[in-house]
Amino acid sequence: MTGLVLTAREAGGPPIDLTGVLPERLADGGVAALPVIRGRERVRLDELFELRDGGPSGTLILRPNGAVLDNVGAGMAAGEIVVEGHCGDNAGAGMRGGALLIEGDCGAFAAAEMAGGRLRVAGAAGDFLGAPLAGSPRGMRGGSVFVGRAGDRAGERMRRGLIAVQGDVGGWCGARMIAGSIVVGGEAGAGLGSAMRRGSILLARDPAEPTPGFADGGEHELLFLELMRRDLMAAGAWPMEFPPAGIRARRLIGDRTVGGLGELLVLSYT
Amino acid sequence: MLTKLAGGRIYDPAQGRDGEVGDLFVRDGRIVADPGTEPDETIDLSGKVVMAGAIDIHSHIAGGKVNLARLLMAEEHRAEPVTAEGLCRCGGGVATPSTHVTGCRYAQMGYTAAFEPAMLASNARHAHLEMADIPLIDTGGYLVLGNDDLFLELLASGAGEAAIADYVGWMLTATRSLAVKSVNPGGINAFKYNQRKLDVDAVGPFHAITPRRILAALAAAVRRLGVPHPLHLHGFNLGVPGNVEATLDSIAAVDGLPLHLTHVQFHAYGTEGDRRFSSAATQIAEMVNRTPTLSIDVGQIMFGQTVTASADTMAQMGNAGHAHPKKWAVMDIECDAGCGVVPFRYRDKAFVNALQWAIGLELFLLVTDPWRIFLTTDHPNGAPFTSYPELIRLLMDRDYRLAKLAELHPDVPAHCILPSLAREYTLGEIATMTRAAPARSLGLKDRGHLGPGAAADVVVYTDRPDRRAMFETPDLVFKDGRLIVRDGVMVALAAGRTHVVEPGHDPAIEAWIDRRFEARMGQKLAHFRISADEIRDGDGLVRHDCRPGAF
Numbered sequence: 001m002t003g004l005v006l007t008a009r010e011a012g013g014p015p016i017d018l019t020g021v022l023p024e025r026l027a028d029g030g031v032a033a034l035p036v037i038r039g040r041e042r043v044r045l046d047e048l049f050e051l052r053d054g055g056p057s058g059t060l061i062l063r064p065n066g067a068v069l070d071n072v073g074a075g076m077a078a079g080e081i082v083v084e085g086h087c088g089d090n091a092g093a094g095m096r097g098g099a100l101l102i103e104g105d106c107g108a109f110a111a112a113e114m115a116g117g118r119l120r121v122a123g124a125a126g127d128f129l130g131a132p133l134a135g136s137p138r139g140m141r142g143g144s145v146f147v148g149r150a151g152d153r154a155g156e157r158m159r160r161g162l163i164a165v166q167g168d169v170g171g172w173c174g175a176r177m178i179a180g181s182i183v184v185g186g187e188a189g190a191g192l193g194s195a196m197r198r199g200s201i202l203l204a205r206d207p208a209e210p211t212p213g214f215a216d217g218g219e220h221e222l223l224f225l226e227l228m229r230r231d232l233m234a235a236g237a238w239p240m241e242f243p244p245a246g247i248r249a250r251r252l253i254g255d256r257t258v259g260g261l262g263e264l265l266v267l268s269y270t
Numbered sequence: 271m272l273t274k275l276a277g278g279r280i281y282d283p284a285q286g287r288d289g290e291v292g293d294l295f296v297r298d299g300r301i302v303a304d305p306g307t308e309p310d311e312t313i314d315l316s317g318k319v320v321m322a323g324a325i326d327i328h329s330h331i332a333g334g335k336v337n338l339a340r341l342l343m344a345e346e347h348r349a350e351p352v353t354a355e356g357l358c359r360c361g362g363g364v365a366t367p368s369t370h371v372t373g374c375r376y377a378q379m380g381y382t383a384a385f386e387p388a389m390l391a392s393n394a395r396h397a398h399l400e401m402a403d404i405p406l407i408d409t410g411g412y413l414v415l416g417n418d419d420l421f422l423e424l425l426a427s428g429a430g431e432a433a434i435a436d437y438v439g440w441m442l443t444a445t446r447s448l449a450v451k452s453v454n455p456g457g458i459n460a461f462k463y464n465q466r467k468l469d470v471d472a473v474g475p476f477h478a479i480t481p482r483r484i485l486a487a488l489a490a491a492v493r494r495l496g497v498p499h500p501l502h503l504h505g506f507n508l509g510v511p512g513n514v515e516a517t518l519d520s521i522a523a524v525d526g527l528p529l530h531l532t533h534v535q536f537h538a539y540g541t542e543g544d545r546r547f548s549s550a551a552t553q554i555a556e557m558v559n560r561t562p563t564l565s566i567d568v569g570q571i572m573f574g575q576t577v578t579a580s581a582d583t584m585a586q587m588g589n590a591g592h593a594h595p596k597k598w599a600v601m602d603i604e605c606d607a608g609c610g611v612v613p614f615r616y617r618d619k620a621f622v623n624a625l626q627w628a629i630g631l632e633l634f635l636l637v638t639d640p641w642r643i644f645l646t647t648d649h650p651n652g653a654p655f656t657s658y659p660e661l662i663r664l665l666m667d668r669d670y671r672l673a674k675l676a677e678l679h680p681d682v683p684a685h686c687i688l689p690s691l692a693r694e695y696t697l698g699e700i701a702t703m704t705r706a707a708p709a710r711s712l713g714l715k716d717r718g719h720l721g722p723g724a725a726a727d728v729v730v731y732t733d734r735p736d737r738r739a740m741f742e743t744p745d746l747v748f749k750d751g752r753l754i755v756r757d758g759v760m761v762a763l764a765a766g767r768t769h770v771v772e773p774g775h776d777p778a779i780e781a782w783i784d785r786r787f788e789a790r791m792g793q794k795l796a797h798f799r800i801s802a803d804e805i806r807d808g809d810g811l812v813r814h815d816c817r818p819g820a821f
Contacts, residue, residue: 040354135344137597 003059003080004031006049011066014039015088016048019071023060023079023098055082070107073100076117089126092119093133095143108151109133114161116143120237127151127170130163138178146237152189155182158199164232166239174201177262183232185239196255196262202228203266204240214254214264221248225267240267271310272297273751278315278730281701282322283640284710284719288698294320296726299751303722315730318745321701322720323382323727327708328502328532328567329649331372331409332386332400334393335579335609338599339366339650342611343577357760365576365650373405373766375656377755380729380744383408383717383766384655387451387502387532388581390414392604392793394445395800401768402806406754408717410769412502413445414581416452416484417459417607420786425487426477432776434487435494439775440783442497444799446770448712448814449499450492451532453581454506456481458608461584468584470506470519481506482523489524495773496818498713500528500565505537508585512541514550521557521564530711533569533648535630547622549629549686555636558643565711566637567644570630570661572653573618579611580651586610604792616653624678628686634665635691640702641710659741665695666737697733713814714769726751768805773816 004026008016017037025031032046045051048067055061058079062072070088073081077096086104093112105123111130125147130140131154141159152170155163158180165182171189174182177196184201190209193201202225225247232238249265275294280287295302295309330336340347340363347363352371354360361368367375376384384404389397389411401409415421415438424437438450456479457468463475470482489501505520507513517537521529531537534554542548558564575594580586583600590598593612600610616623630652637643645662649655664671668691675688683689695703709718716724730746743758754762780795787795805811 037353037355040360042353042355133345133348135342135346135348137595 001057002053003055003057003061005052005054005061005063006045007052007063008049008065008067008069010048013067015068015070017070018062019074021045021060022073022076023058023081024077026058026060026079056080072102072106073098073119076100086123091121092117092145095119110147111140111143111145111163113138114140114143114145118143119145119147121145121147123147124149125151125154127153128156129154130158130161131156140180144235146235149186155180155201158182164237164239166237174199174262177201181228183228183239185241193262193264194255195258195260197258197260199262201262201264202249203264206266207264210252211255213257213260214252215256217251217253217263219248219250221246222265225249225265272302272305272307274309274312275320275728275730276312276314276316278318278320279733280320280720281697282706282720283698283702284706285721287720289319291316294720294728296728296748296751299726300716301720301722301724301726301728313746317733319697319731319733319740320720321380321729321731322705322709322718322724323729323747323749324380324704325708325712325714325718326376326381326384326646326649326655327644327711328387328569328646329384329655330366330386330388330579330651331384331404331649332369332411333389333397334603335388335581335611336366336400337396338609339577339579339611339613340368342597342599343613346575357763364656365654366579367654369400369403370405373407374760377406377747377749378744378758378760379656379658379742380731380747380755381407381655382727382729382747382749383714383769385409385448385712385769386411388412388414388453388504389445389447389451390581390603390606390609391418391441391445392606392791392798394447395804398446398768398800398805402810404766405763406749406766408766408769408812410448410712411445412449412451412499413442413447414451414453414607415441416455416488417457417581419459419605419790420783422456422459422477422479422484423786425483426479431487431490431494433779435491436775436779437783438488438491439495439773440777440779442495443772443775446768446800446802446805446811448769448771449497449502450488451502451504452485452488453504453607454481454508454584455484455488455503457506457584458582461587461608462602466584466588468506470516470523482519485520485523486525486527489527489529493527494818495775496816497771497773498814498816499711500530500563502530502532504532504580504582505534508533508536508580508582509539509589510585511539511547513537513539514553517554518557521561526563528563529565531564531566533646533651534566534633535569535571535626535652536648538629538633543685545621545681545685547625549625549632551629551632551636552687555633558637559639562642565642565644565707566633567646567648568630568633569646569648569652570634571616571623571626572647572657572660573616573623573627574653575613575615576650576653577611577613578651579609581607581609583608583610586612589614605790618678621679621681624682625685627678628675628682628688631664631671632686632688632691634695635688635693640695640699641707643703644708644711645700645703659738662695662700662741663736663738666697666700668692668694712769713771715814765806765810767810767812769812769814770805771814771816774818 168186506516747755
């Protein structure tokens, strides 16, 4: 048994909401008739996509072809989705397991409230990566996210899990973070870790605009950093450039304005 | 075009019809007397139950706090989405649905009017825009007065009854309102000076006047102006055990003037029993039964998740600790009143919630005159309005009611008299409390009945023993003569109207108000006042007569 390749029939047009089009549905058959919403209308999946078998079993390959696809992999629990292009909003939102690989960029709220599984975005993710959806008190609570770059509020109110950003992140990264880990290889914008309670934000360089409310906690050699580096390198997601031997970290503790004990770890190598 | 609705069993309490088989004739959106000519269309309704469109006298459907509740509870809009494909436009939500969904869900239950009972003056324009966006149902707003600084200053300065009535009349007209509401009179203002409790005879901070004086002055102004609906009062100490005393005090405070007490269930608590929380429904019902100038709506709670939204910052600040999920907002609004939004989940296994449920039902069953008690859940505070069919079943079916009671917290039956109440509402009584009575109370002469001249808002039900199923999905709903719902499914959209009063008053008061606006308020008087053209693009305002002093 093979996977399924979906190729969008039309470029552009109104956004297509792919909620419910998940690898776990492949086994049921009847994928072609799944209802999806395009703009204001509800249509069958095969009206918008050309379907053909292909790829490994349990894998869904999407070729957006310029169409805007929202909610790709939202709520997925198993299997794999590969997007050969860009995604719209909510990619992998509420994901519980499986893997979602986006070869281009994706929009806002990627991995929002993610609970498990793995999201990898080769290009840039929009704002609210791993953040809560509107109305919720908690963001991401498990799983791992590897992206090239990210917009504002990456990891906002994050509860657990890992976000690794190869390049730059926007403002308010890790704001109101409850726990979990964020790794940033490039520049981080203003408001970094603002009002964070716990959790760790690893930085390859000093924050350009340090957030007030963090106290200097000295330099440390931390065993977990080396373990994390090996793990992420194995996944091809260690964002720092130079090969290391012995990582040290300057620890900034905060955000003290809310009594937080989170940490910004600025890494250096010996 | 003449349409004949033939052979239905007509429940029209305003015309004294209680299930007699008869015909209705509809022409140009109105009910007409039998013209004796051949109808263009005949719809056979033999065996069906026919009523006027239902009217919700108290339902928070628009305005600042409703939007704040929508923002705060965004997750329930995600959980219950309505997609754009049908007539109802995209939206969703349960406790505070989006505008189109509100209109559609009301219409699907046979409601053709709902009134926003807490319109703050400074929010009125927004509330009107939002109500105009709700399709299918008629709307209107009750203006919240009694905590606004202008009114309190006027009262504290010793202004006479005439000047106060002029102010109230000017405000009603300027904000395009239908009635006067007062929320915890004096209490919201006292809250701003850090007070957490205010009884009827306590002297408030700053203006040094008692809630009793505020109440008496507002009730007198409403009568003097001849506004049809009596002062619509959200009383004192909402939700606090023992608040029945304050409720009875507030009835006494208006000194025999007409008064409507709203969501009385939340104001009918005693302090008896081991848990210091008991039902005082009997005391309230006795008072209602012997006071013909008094009407109430119940504000029944139903179990499940909802969100409470109220101008009563004092009560909402007290409730904030019970927020579920844990998030809430309390704020001041332009010195007019306040706003508190606290999500809440009523649990049937929790003693307090279960007893609240029983107290509401006791009120329904103990008040004998269905013309003076209205069916409400104080949407969304007690429950979303979509729970009305279930509530009707509880009122009409004693066995069902007792079965439900048996599922609740085990201590509840011993703390209330609900098990001993045998009354079952009849269809005629339901038609009274949901149609004829609210229309009469609000002064809507052409709604809530099916006599000649009435708007052809007609609902056709199949008489089913399961009253919930019956009232959940009417066979047909007509709005102004147009078929909008068939078998519970929307078939057409229609626009509602906005009901207002424009009581006569001395325009000289405007100069005084203008000076105060210039000195203190965030907007100018000219911007504050809403012109008739702004309501539904100038099309759809219905003005109702005021009869000064006529009670």
